[in-house]
Amino acid sequence: MPITTCVFDAYGTLFDVAAAARQAAKEPKFIDLKNSWPALAEYWRLKQLQYTWLRAITSSHTDFWQVTKESLDWALEKTGHAGKPEMRKRLLALYWELQPYPEVSDMLGRLKKAGLKTTILSNGSPKMLESAVKSAGIQDILDGCLSVESVKVFKPDPKVYNLVNKEFGCSTTEVLFVSSNGWDVAGAAGYGFNTVWVNRANEPVDRLPWTPQKVLPNLKDIPKLAGIYD
Incomplete structure (x- = not known):
């Protein structure tokens, strides 16, 4: 057929799910991401997927925006950027307009x-x-x-x-x-x-x-x- x-x-x-971290790293305000943005993007995506799978098999659904925020928080801590609210805010904003x-x-x-x-x-x-x-x-x-x-x-x-x-x-x-x-x-x-x-x-x-x-x-x-x- x-x-x-x-x-x-x-x-x-x-x-492109890496676009948010890549774009933020180009901005002078977030120069700290210059070398770590690839790892941040990778961890962010990995946890995003893992959390959806775990929520699916445990019948613990929430919407994808909540998952995206929670996975970013994990990735920021993993890459040494925890406690940077402006960076977090900017990355989340960029996720709404991925290339x-x-x-x-x-x-x-x-x-x-x-x-x-x-x-x-x-x-x-x-x-x-x-x-x-x-x-x-x-x-x-x-x-x-x-x-x-x-x-x-x-x-x-x-x-x-x-x-x-x-x-x-x-x-x-x-x-x-x-x-x-x-x-x-x-x-x-x-x-x-x-x-x-x-x-x-x-x-x-x-x-x-x-x-x-x-x-x-x-x-x-x-x-x-x-x-x-x-």
């Missing part, structure tokens, strides 16, 4: 032009996603922006992936699911979606029961995988 709906994870897939990867707009535009449905499916809260999409200027080339908040559990719970079927009335075989997170791709594959892992860091494939059907270094060839050859 041909692909009718392309579904994208947001953070790390469309939006998209350079190929995102063109790729989504090609899908839209070909008549395919495009949507985000994310752990992010609705307000966070709205801000990120608007900041990236891609609001007019997305048909949807689905948040886990409607089911109150984080990925990779199957209820999250089922939001796509409910919203677009499509079968699982009509969906191309794209994520930079191997565990997210595994969850989507287990649910029944066609999957693409965007492996920007050239990492090994996760040892899980489900593996990605395709692996790409970036998003440029997503239209081809969706059957578009313009």
Whole structure:
């Protein structure tokens, strides 16, 4: 069955999660981040994911903004920046306007032009996603922006992936699911979606029961995988 709906994870897939720390490190006020921002960004993201998994399996849901703040606090302490409220405030503000990867707009535009449905499916809260999409200027080339908040559990719970079927009335075989997170791709594959892992860091494939059907270094060839050859 041909692909009718392309579904994208947001953070790390469309939006660069390291951008907040990288941008803050360029600002004179936060010169302390000059050498430590890569570690800060990595720890921030790691704890962000770990906290969502733990909350999902313990039925202790909170929204992604709370998780983002808590994981940043851990990362700041880990990298020696605890007790710096202005730095914390700036990093959190920058997270609301993360930079998209350079190929995102063109790729989504090609899908839209070909008549395919495009949507985000994310752990992010609705307000966070709205801000990120608007900041990236891609609001007019997305048909949807689905948040886990409607089911109150984080990925990779199957209820999250089922939001796509409910919203677009499509079968699982009509969906191309794209994520930079191997565990997210595994969850989507287990649910029944066609999957693409965007492996920007050239990492090994996760040892899980489900593996990605395709692996790409970036998003440029997503239209081809969706059957578009313009």
